[in-house]
Amino acid sequence: MRGSIPWLTLLPFQAERSPMAHWSNRNTSAKTTITENPKNLVSKSEYRHSNTFARPFLVLGLLPRSNCCTRQIAKYNDKLHAVLSLISPELLKTRISELDAERASGKVRGPLYGIPVLIKDNLVTSTKLGMLTTSGGGVGGWFLLEAGAIILGKPNLSERAAGDFHVAESWCSSSGSAIAVSAGFAPIAIGTETDGSLMMPSNRASLYSLKPTHGFPSAKGIVPVSPRLDTVGPIAKSPEEVGIMLDILAGNTSKYSAAAENKSWSDIRVGVLDPEIWKQPPGMIKPDAGASAQMLAEVKAAYAKLKPLVKTFHKNVDFIPVTELAVRGTTRLMKVCYYDFATDLNGYLSSLEKSSVRCLEDLIKYNEEHAAKALLEGYSTQDMLSKSLNPGISKEEDAENWRLLRETGRERGIDATLKNPATKFPSAAGYPDITLPLSYLDFNGCPFGVVALASAGQEELLLRVAGAWQATFPPRSPPPLLVEDNKGPQDSLL
DSSP states (O other), X not given: OBTTBOEXXXXXXXXXXXXXXXXXXXXXXXXXXXXXXXXXXXXXXXXXXXXXXXXXXXXXXXXXXXXXXXXXXXXXXXXHOOEEEEOOHHHHHHHHHHHHHHHHTTOOOOTTTTOEEEEOTTBOOOGGGOOSSOOSOXXXXXXXXXXXXXXXXEEOOOGGGOOOTXXXXXXXXXXXXXXXXXXXXXXXXXXXXXXXXXXXXXXXXXXXEEEOOTTSSOOTTBOOSOTTTOEEEEEESSHHHHHHHHHHHHTSOOXXXXXXXXXXXXXXXXXXXXXXXXXXOGGXXXXXXXXXXXXXXXXXXXXXXXXXXXXXXXXXXXXXXXGGGEETTXXXXXXXXXXXXXXXXXXXXXXXXXXSOOSHHHHHHHHHHTHHHHSOTTOOOOHHHHHHHSOOOOHHHHHHHHHHHHHHHIIIIIHHHHHOOXXXXXXXXXXXXXXXXXXXXXXXXXXXXXXXXXXXXXXXXXXXXXXXXXXXXXXXXOOHHHHXXXXXXXXXXX
């Protein structure tokens, strides 16, 4: 920041392959109009957010709400593979009965009351929820229940929460969470990020996601990759929904959802990186000349649209090159992950009440003994696990990697840019960033957008930016093939 005026940097975020084939032949005119039923009363707090959680969805009773989501999952999950496990029907009915009884007695917990939520599978949740792949009480789970949410299920993720940029459908480990929200499996999901796992898939699904400052909220309950980097964050279709979830994760405040209601740029300073330089390298995307030209043109047009609206606008600000994070053929960030993973995973596995796998060595052995299921074609090696078992990094080298990682991401990276007018930099710094959906490629409908970076603790600023962004640019288009195939209240989930 300069003085009291908020300041942030916008980074072009490009992708040329879609996480869902259903964006092809995009046509928003197929969206169905739902008539509200005035007999289905909802709370004032829910109607306050009726532009957030779609009103046709809110006017439904709690069981029909959940049924809308579970029908979408039953219909499309075999193709999308976005959700691994669901709450049992019996426990779902019990949860809904509890919430209905509370409402009958005059108690409504807040804007998440009766809203189905998905929690990424590397966030442990109570076995009392009756879902597979769960173990113990985890971050956010109890907060969400106390807020009145219905924890519906666990989205899919890449193994060890390590993303694969060579997969044509999606990027990074929170892809299941992003695809599930985009497909109407739930209005909102909780994901995690170590390096790009919230930003990448949310950008490619035309969603808003905020990675908070590291340590807020607590990362306790994440199956660890690196506790020094692991972060929890929400994924949703609007800034308001992201703000509501951040309110809950922060401990029942209302400042984040209030910030997301902002529609003005008048007191925000913006610096933008050169979109001709700051783009994904060819190894991470499948280049297409027409798509690249379209993205460049639309990002530049977006920046031109912002220029007269913001407090001050700085074009092509200086930013430290991403090569500054590299060391001997990899990145310092990956070296930190390799150093942390075995020790922290061993601590997690040894804490489980029931498990035959108690350490990384046990996991590698288990995979070898169950290779037909655990080591599938194309993924038949355990190189990353084996390397984590013996990373060849001394305590002193790790300390130096960590020092330089933070220095590069903070003092020489984001802080330097903000004082003087790429997802790895917010990860390296532990600073927040947020996705801002922009448009869709003409040739395949794939979404693309930009990411806003800010300094530590500036989540409210980023949500104000997202609210203003949503008010300035065209609304999100749902995947049209899903819309055309849905005629009912679940259409409002898209």
